[in-house]
Amino acid sequence: MAEKTCAACDCPLDDNSFQVRIGGKTVEVCCDECAQKLNEAYASATTPDKG
Template sequence: MSEKTCAACDYALDDTAIQVTIGGRVVEVCCEECAEKLREADAKARA
């Protein structure tokens, strides 16, 4: 079984993972801070 990791920082995910839609894909992150980092990076890439 493969372990899921945060899309932003590679931290191991547990039951508290947050799902974020980035570029039309749903990814999981470990915390709201990582979610915000991905949202900001996506917004810059689209600008």
């Protein structure tokens, strides 16, 4: 069985991991910092350019 890793930093997930919903998909992350990074990356990728 493949080892699960964090969707943001690719670190191995342990008992402290949790799931977050990003853009309609549920992904597992290792910490709040990684969850925030994914949210920010998704928001910037889906926000139209204003220039």
